[in-house]
Amino acid sequence: MDINNVSKDDLKELIQEAFNDVLTKRKDILEDAVSEALLDIKFGLAMEEADNGEYATEKSVMDKLKT
Numbered sequence: 001m002d003i004n005n006v007s008k009d010d011l012k013e014l015i016q017e018a019f020n021d022v023l024t025k026r027k028d029i030l031e032d033a034v035s036e037a038l039l040d041i042k043f044g045l046a047m048e049e050a051d052n053g054e055y056a057t058e059k060s061v062m063d064k065l066k067t
Helices: 008-025 027-050 058-066
Strands: none
C-alpha cells in the first residue's frame, strides 16, 4: 500500500485495527477511562445537588477539604 495513495476505507480499516489491538492488549486503558468518566459524572451530579446559588468562601472550601 503506497502511503501517498491510502483510500479513506483503507485508513478507516487501519485505525479500527489499531484501536481494537490497543483495547485488546491494554484493557486497563479503557477501564481507567470509564472509571474516570463515572467519577466526573458523580462529581457533577453532587455539585448540582448541592448548588443553592450562593458562593462559598475560600476558607470554608479549604476547611472542608482538610477534614
